[in-house]
Amino acid sequence: MKRLFIGLISISILTNCYNKKESALTPLTGVSSKIEDERSMRDDWSKDNTVVVHTISDPDNLHPTNGNSAPRSEIMLLTQRSVLYTDYENQSMIPGLVKKSPIALEDGLTYIYELKTGPKWDDGTPFTIDDILFTAKAYMCPLVNDPAVKTYWKNLKDIEIDGGNPSLFKVIMKTKNIQNAFWFGSFGVLQRKFHDPNNILANYSISQFSDTSFKTTGDTILMNWANEFNSDKYGRDPKFLNGLGMYRVEKWESGQFITLIKKKDHWTENSIDYHEHSYPDKIIFKINKDDNSQQLEFKNQNFDVSTNISMSSFLALNENEMFKKNYSSYLSPTFNYTYIGMNQRPQSMNRKQLFTDKETRRAIALSVPIDKITKLIYGQYSDQCHQMITNVSPLKKEFNSSLKPLEVDLKAANKLLAEANWKDSDNDGILDKVIDGDKINFEADLNYLNTSPDWRDMALLISEELKKIGIKINPVPMELKLFIEKAKSHDFDMMLGSWAGGSFSEDFTQLWHTNNWTNHGSNYCGFGNSTSDALIDSIRLEINLPRRDSLSRLFQTIIYEDQPYVFLYTSMRRNIIHRRFANRMIFADRPGTLINPLRLLSINPVITLQNGIAP
Structure with missing residues (x-):
């Protein structure tokens, strides 16, 4: 199951409460924080019961089974x-x-x-x-x-x-x-x-x-049903989007917005469970990837909520006094992590065999300055980011604390590359190697999302740093849909991505079992063998929590030594919510905040969240 609950996490689970006097840039520390409601609605605040959510990408689709993107899961919380x-x-x-x-x-x-x-x-x-x-x-x-x-x-x-x-x-x-x-x-x-x-x-x-x-094979009845069910219309056409949720998709303009409207006389309308509230009449997911435009939209109060804004825009907005009067904004911890993935099985798509040995992959890891990356993105708040050491968040109880973070060591990186037979034979500044009788240069494409300047800035920094060890990196920006398609089909050299995680104990099957490389699942890089698969299966089936944690730490060690990813950092979520709404909550778990419980201050009574229900 996708990271479902097994045991409590190791950090504090106290619910904190913050009011507008709290510094907007004071990072939150708990896994759940309540933002104190404003006492009254200001005259210049919109009374329209519509929540406009800032997002930076279309979902891959809204199909009930056949998707796997963060924007999709956020919308599904409202429609399913x-x-x-x-x-x-x-x-x-x-x-x-x-x-x-x-x-x-x-x-x-x-x-x-x-x-x-x-x-x-x-x-x-x-x-x-x-x-x-x-x-x-x-x-x-x-x-x-x-x-x-x-x-x-x-x-x-x-x-x-x-x-x-x-x-x-x-x-x-x-x-x-x-x-x-x-x-x-x-x-x-x-x-x-x-x-x-x-x-x-x-x-x-x-x-x-x-x-x-x-x-x-030959079962035409089942094949015909599946072909119809898999049809793209069930993932994109509002007429064919169906669910038990409180909202339905009214309109989807790709690259612009997705509009959800509240269903009338819905079975949840008297529910006291905040998961089933539907206070906004309309929710609009509006796509905006441009930093300057995003800031202008917030200054003009055209957005109500964002958890996707770049750090540079987040900091810039918090220098604006009018913005701070209209919005609450906080940094909060997450279980997400950012990584560089390296294709270990490139032969399936006739890509160059650049990362097929762990010596080369470790050399890459020893050459990427994670502290520079976090300072580039988070500036003075970079200390709030935990460096990822392996594939489990340092916030989790099962994290293997015996594993030590890698430090930049270009000398050691060069030595490992030489051991892997990479050398600059023609003195052009780029390493090369003879593979299957052909000399290839160490030149790799680095796919990254074009949804935020943060991704671009990271990709450019990584390119500059790897140039120091004779590796040429070509940053390649992509829309989310193409990025995922390339990853699933294994048609990439390197990819700069991020996984959204939760507080529940890990099931490593989705990301690391070889079945999920073979069937074009989420094991994008092709990690694993029969030994690692057996360990993953053992962890999944172990019901004794201490033994399970022990096996998990063993698997983390295997990941650490094999280096399928360069693990970068755990993200800090940038949360912005307009003060015209009550019931504002921020969570460490994805999606970070819930839209459906947001209630206009002018609509009484104001109901606050407590212990999973609205009293």
């Missing part, structure tokens, strides 16, 4: 519902579409759920166990294009319906796993009637789809 919800304040899971947390039977494999009564689809059809079964089959169907998440469904053995109670069902897992009880929390449920009106998947069982020997 799941069996369990993340409790951002207490770092746990709470009931979503079910009446209570699942009852675990003694076998450690079986979990009993009972659906809530009341949730309805947009056509008035009640949400039923039929939708639960269809959701499982849709995610598991081998013809559905969801490699980033399909791996999490492999442990599902079956879902059984209680014949005497149509709201009760059992989820039966194949093997014991410490995440089994919270496994359902990451996945939005799908309406069977909408996505499978002819009930095609009823002819297939969960066990069939989980069987690797199951053959789809």
Whole structure:
């Protein structure tokens, strides 16, 4: 499952409260912080009950199963519902579409759920166990294009319906796993009637789809259903975007904005759970990648919320007194990390074999000055960023503290490159090497997102630093969709990216298992072998937390030594929220803040968040 709750994290989980007198640039420290409401609505503040959210990219899509980008997940929180919800304040899971947390039977494999009564689809059809079964089959169907998440469904053995109670069902897992009880929390449920009106998947069982020997060749009925389900219209056309959430997509102008409107008479309208609030009548995700334009938009109060603004713009805005009167702005910790990925298996796309040995990859890591990068991005606040040492955040209990951060050492880097047979044979300042009879120069493309000047500045700095050891780097800016396509197809040399993580203990399958390289999942760089796969599987199945943490630290050591990434730093989130709204919360967990509970000060009563509900 995608980083779901296992145990409490090692940093403080106290919920802090901040008011407008607090320095806007005082970094928050807890995993959850409440921002004190303003006492009154100023005359020059908009009374329009619309939240305009600043974003820097379109989502890859809004398909119910076939996407994997941060902008997508933020919108899905508003348009979809799941069996369990993340409790951002207490770092746990709470009931979503079910009446209570699942009852675990003694076998450690079986979990009993009972659906809530009341949730309805947009056509008035009640949400039923039929939708639960269809959701499982849709995610598991081998013809559905969801490699980033399909791996999490492999442990599902079956879902059984209680014949005497149509709201009760059992989820039966194949093997014991410490995440089994919270496994359902990451996945939005799908309406069977909408996505499978002819009930095609009823002819297939969960066990069939989980069987690797199951053959789809020649099954034209299943192939036709999957081709339709995978269609891009279910990820882009508002007429075909369907969900149980409080909002629906009204319009999507690619590269400009996505408009969500509140559904009328929705089943959640009397809910006391803040996950299900829908105070804004309209939510607009407005795309703006230009620093100067972003600042102007905030000065003119055209944006209400941002967690995506560049650090340079964030600092510049906080020098403006009018901005500070209109907005609360804070730096906050995250579990996200930024990295440089290196393609270890370039042969699949006929790319140059530059990073196929760990000596070369370690040389790159020894040449990238992480302190310069953090100072470039965060300036005087760079000390608040934790240097990433391996693939687990230093904030987590399972982090391997015996591993030491690498320091820049160009002499050691040059030695490792020489051991890997890289040399400047023609004295042109660029290393070269004979591979399969051909001399190739050490020249690599570095893909990065064009969504922020921060990415550009980092890419240029990395290029300048690696030039010192005879490596030519060509920074290549890309839109998010193309960036992900290149990564999934392994068509890159190097990539500058960032993973959004959470406080839950790690499941390394998605990013590091070789299956997720083979099936074009999220193991973009091609890390791993049978030994690392076996360890990942052992960690996933270990239910004893101390033993699990020990195995996790062993895996971190393998990552540290193999160096598939140059691990850079844990991000500080830049949060901006207009003061005209009440119920403002900032979380370390993604997405950082929630839009749906934001309530205009002029709308009474003002309800504040406490312990997962609005009292």
